[in-house]
Amino acid sequence: MIRVEGLSKTFRGGWLNRSRTEAVQDVSFAIPEGRTLGLVGESGCGKSTLSRLVLKLIPADAGKIWFGGQDITAYTTAQLRPLRPQLQLIFQHPDAALHPRMTMLQSLIEPLLLHRLADKEAGTELAAALLEQVGLSTDILHRYPHQVSGGQIQRVVIARALTMNPKLLVLDEPTSMLDVSVQAQVMEVLKQIQRQRGISFLLISHDMELVRHFSQQTAVMHQGRIVELGSSEAIMEAPKHAYTKRLVRAFRAYPLEANK
Structure with missing residues (x-):
């Protein structure tokens, strides 16, 4: 469904744009239809920037970038407009x-009216x-955000993304702001929807156990690069790269801290 090769992004700033931050460096991966790729790594490693590159929200x-077999790398805003409903993002907050x-x-x-x-x-x-479908009553349709819980809001956000009938859904820390009991409910809703619709997911999370449970493959990102890519089970049980080993050890030592 989505394939990227050699994706890179450098941000420049400071006096005369002399400072450089290589946020994403030579990243490649593919997500088949109806499958999930988990993306893990410490804060600031480039995960969210990568997701925005994949969705063409910022230029590489x-x-x-190929989406559904089309090379959309150089697509203009006008060319992307018909594809926008198929590329959806669920925000961290x-x-x-x-x-x-x-x-x-x-x-x-x-979104329906806009498109x-x-x-x-x-x-x-x-x-x-x-x-x-996401387990909410229609009673909340006429309520405002401050009148519902965080778990309900997250489900509304999921429902809003689904109104577009997306082919790719990027989940940027979708449960990080939710209680543990609500996290399981939200992820189960997403799993059911994926089975029903065949949507491809890019799941970004600090919670490596959640990624293992929900993703078929996991990519480990460090300083803008993917340093290890493999089955989620293998990444957790037999990591190969030194950074991945440190990440797994840290998560097992402080699982609750990793998911804050």
Whole structure:
């Protein structure tokens, strides 16, 4: 579904743009249809930047991106517009992902209206159906973000992404702001939806146990590079790269800290 080769991004700043931060360096991977790739690494290693490169939210300095067999590397904004519904992102902070002055219903149907995929009536019906699919009552449709819990907001954000019928869903720390009991519920909802729709997931997380349970393959990122890529089970049980070994040891020693 998605394949990247040699993806790189350097940020410049400071006096006369003299400072350089090589956020992503020569990254390559592929995610088949209906499968999940987990992306792990310490904070600041380039995971979120990589996700935004993959979604074409920021331009890459080098490398290629194929989506559904199309080379979209050099696509313009106009060329990307028809593909935008198929490339969706679930943000790390669900409480900041919804407009505080919009009801759940307004937030859910806004993408449909923006992309002219449905009118208000059809969008409302779809929103109600998706809320039920993610385990929420339609009673919250007319509530505002401050009137619902963090777990409910995260499910609304998931439902909103699903209104676009995406082919690729990037999950950027989707459970980091949730209680442990709610985390399991949200991830189970996502697993069910993936089985039903065949969506490909890029799962970014500090929680290596969650990644092992949810992803078929895991990529370990360190200082902008993928230093190890393999089956999630092998990464956890028999890591090969020195950094991966340190990461696994640290997670096993402090599992709760890693997921904060």
